[in-house]
Amino acid sequence: MITVLVADDQALVRGALSTMLGLESDIEVVAQVGDGEAAVEAAVRLSPDVALLDVQMPRLDGLGAAARIHAERPSCRVIICTTFGRPGYLARAMASGAHGFIVKDSPPEQLADAVRRVASGLRVVDPVLAAESLSFGASPLTDREREVLKAAAEGGTIRDVAKSLRLTDGTVRNHLSSAIGKTGARTRAEAARLAEERGWL
The missing domain is CATH 3.40.50.2300 (Response regulator)
Known part of the structure; x- marks a missing residue:
């Protein structure tokens, strides 16, 4: 059995x-x-x-x-x-x-x-x-980029995301910029949507 x-x-x-x-x-x-x-x-x-x-x-x-x-x-x-x-x-x-x-x-x-x-x-x-x-192919996002992009997709400002993840505003901006570039998106919302569709989040 x-x-x-x-x-x-x-x-x-x-x-x-x-x-x-x-x-x-x-x-x-x-x-x-x-x-x-x-x-x-x-x-x-x-x-x-x-x-x-x-x-x-x-x-x-x-x-x-x-x-x-x-x-x-x-x-x-x-x-x-x-x-x-x-x-x-x-x-x-x-x-x-x-x-x-x-x-x-x-x-x-x-x-x-x-x-x-x-x-x-x-x-x-x-x-x-x-x-x-x-x-x-495999997800190009690092664990931290995925975490930041997921938090950003849930709404809130850069400062809100930084506070929730205990990061600086600049670090959040850097990770979002990198994630946007890796997904080929123009905005963080588009990057989150593309990453979600591909199962990278």
Whole structure:
């Protein structure tokens, strides 16, 4: 029996994924949680064979949760299952220790098959995303540039961003300028939009 943890912040989606997997005779869903911190805690406590994680969750996103689970419970293999099929997410998911990456509109049988394959030690990646990821390449943004651009995208002035990240105004301007240049954008809003579309944020 393959034991699975399902983490998604949307209760209906979480329930649907769990129900679909529960219909399989060789798969048992042992926990359903609504955020990344709870996913890490459940993975450490229950030691499931596979953790199925959404990307965008409160408290800790799926990529951060994947990295923590990989570090704290390496026997638990992670699949990122997301609505947002963005190429940059794929690269970041693999870098965080995930073993699979699929989109939520995949047919139910593909989800069950992905769980089985990942549990057996294989990697599973959506082929369309894999091709797109290669065409965009890895994110050119540094961790700090990504952090500053993400904070700027949420609104606020340079001073607000600097205060929230404990940086100087000049440092924030430098990171934003660099991020704008690397994304080929004209403004910080456009840079944030392009980076988001490519999964770099």
